[in-house]
Amino acid sequence: MLLINKLNNFSIISSLLDNDFYKFTMQNAVIKLFPSAKAKYEFINRGKHSFPKDFDEILKENLKKMAYLKLSNEEKNYLKKYCPYLDSSYLDYLNKYQYNPKEVNICQKGKNIRMNIEGLWSRTILWEVPLMAIISELYYKLTGAKRISDKKIIILTKEKLKKYKKLKVKIGEYGTRRRYSYQVHKLVLKILIEEGYPFFMGSSNVHLSHIFSIKPIGTQGHEWIMFHAAKYGFNKADRIAMENWLNIYRGNLGIALSDTYTSSVFFKNFNKKLSDTFKGVRHDSGDPISFAQETIKHYKNFQINPIKKKIIFSDNLDPCKVASISSFCKKKINPFFGIGTNFTNDVGLPSMNIVIKMVKAIPENKWISVVKLSNVEEKSTGKKKMIFFAKKILHL
Structure with a gap:
C-alpha cells in the first residue's frame, strides 16, 4: 500500500x-x-x-x-x-x-x-x-x-559505445517507449552525449534533447502510412504518404519508412522522383541484410548512387547485429543505427514487449479498420479479416 x-x-x-x-x-x-x-x-x-x-x-x-x-x-x-x-x-x-x-x-x-x-x-x-x-x-x-546499479549501467553503456566507436558507425538513441525508467534513460543519454562524439547523432526524445541542448532526430511512424491506406487504398498508401510528407517538409526529415505494407510493396511505390528526393529509407522489420541488398538494387535501377543515400536500421539492435549490418553496408550505402531498448532497458531484467x-x-x-503488414508476421497488426483483405489487394 x-x-x-x-x-x-x-x-x-x-x-x-x-x-x-x-x-x-x-x-x-x-x-x-x-x-x-x-x-x-x-x-x-x-x-x-x-x-x-x-x-x-x-x-x-x-x-x-x-x-x-x-x-x-x-x-x-x-x-x-x-x-x-x-x-x-x-x-x-x-x-x-x-x-x-x-x-x-x-x-x-x-x-x-x-x-x-x-x-x-x-x-x-x-x-x-x-x-x-x-x-x-x-x-x-x-x-x-x-535492476543492476547505476554504476553497472554506466559501465555497460560505455562498453557498447566503445564497440560502436571501433566500428565507426553512426548511432542514435530511440528508446523512450520501452525504457526501464526516465532516470535510466537520462543517465544513458548523458553518457552517449558526453562520450559518443563523433558517432552519436542524437536522441528521438525531444524533452531530453532539450535538457542536453541537442537536436532531436526522427521523421515518421507507421500510423502515417496506415491512415493513408484507409483514405486512399493499400496500393497507393506508401506513395501518397511520401508525397504529402514532401509537401509539408520540402525535403527536410527526408527518411522514408519502408515496411508498413512490406518492403516489396514500398519499393513499387518508391518511384524515381521519390527515390531522388528522399535522403534515404528506414528498415524496421525482417532480415536487415536482405533489405540493404534490396535497397541498393532499387537505387541502382534508377541510376542513383546508393553511397549518397542513407539507410536507417531500427529493429531490435545490439552491438553484434550492428557489426554484421555495418560490415555488409561498407562502401555500398550509408548506414545509421537507431538503438532503443538495448540502450534504455538493458538493466539485467527481461525487457517488455508491448506496443x-x-x-x-x-x-x-x-470508421475504417487499419492494418500494418510488417515484413515479419509477429509485427503485423490489425483485424484478421482486414489483414487477409489487404494481402489479397496487394497480392502478398
Whole structure:
C-alpha cells in the first residue's frame, strides 16, 4: 500500500516534450492535411506480461497528472531554434495543447490490461509513446524487480559505445517507449552525449534533447502510412504518404519508412522522383541484410548512387547485429543505427514487449479498420479479416 500511495504521488512524465520527435512532426502534418480525421489505438501485450493488482488505477492516476502538462516558453524557443521546419502556427497549437485523459479508456481483468485511445487524430497522436513509457516504468516498480546499479549501467553503456566507436558507425538513441525508467534513460543519454562524439547523432526524445541542448532526430511512424491506406487504398498508401510528407517538409526529415505494407510493396511505390528526393529509407522489420541488398538494387535501377543515400536500421539492435549490418553496408550505402531498448532497458531484467497501434481511422465520414503488414508476421497488426483483405489487394 505504501508503494501504491508513493506511485500515486509520483509523475513519470514531467514534460509535454517527453515523447518521440516523430510524434510532433506527424502531428504537425495531420493538423495541416487531415484536421478533422479521427483515430483509435489499442494496447497490444505482445509479451503476455502479467500486470499486478490495481495497475490500471495507478496508471489512470498518472494520466490525470498529464492533463496539467503545458509547453513552457523555454521549450517553445528550443523547438524554434532546433526544429525550424515546425512553423509558428504549429508551435502556437502545441503551446495550447493539453492531454485529455478522457481520450484513454483503461480496464483490468485479473492480470490483463485492456486499453484504447480514441478521438481527433491530431490530438490522440501524442498518447502512444508516453503511455508506453509509463506502463513500462510502473510495471518494473510494482513487480519489485531489482535492476543492476547505476554504476553497472554506466559501465555497460560505455562498453557498447566503445564497440560502436571501433566500428565507426553512426548511432542514435530511440528508446523512450520501452525504457526501464526516465532516470535510466537520462543517465544513458548523458553518457552517449558526453562520450559518443563523433558517432552519436542524437536522441528521438525531444524533452531530453532539450535538457542536453541537442537536436532531436526522427521523421515518421507507421500510423502515417496506415491512415493513408484507409483514405486512399493499400496500393497507393506508401506513395501518397511520401508525397504529402514532401509537401509539408520540402525535403527536410527526408527518411522514408519502408515496411508498413512490406518492403516489396514500398519499393513499387518508391518511384524515381521519390527515390531522388528522399535522403534515404528506414528498415524496421525482417532480415536487415536482405533489405540493404534490396535497397541498393532499387537505387541502382534508377541510376542513383546508393553511397549518397542513407539507410536507417531500427529493429531490435545490439552491438553484434550492428557489426554484421555495418560490415555488409561498407562502401555500398550509408548506414545509421537507431538503438532503443538495448540502450534504455538493458538493466539485467527481461525487457517488455508491448506496443500501441492505430486500429481504426475516420478519414472522412466512417470508421475504417487499419492494418500494418510488417515484413515479419509477429509485427503485423490489425483485424484478421482486414489483414487477409489487404494481402489479397496487394497480392502478398
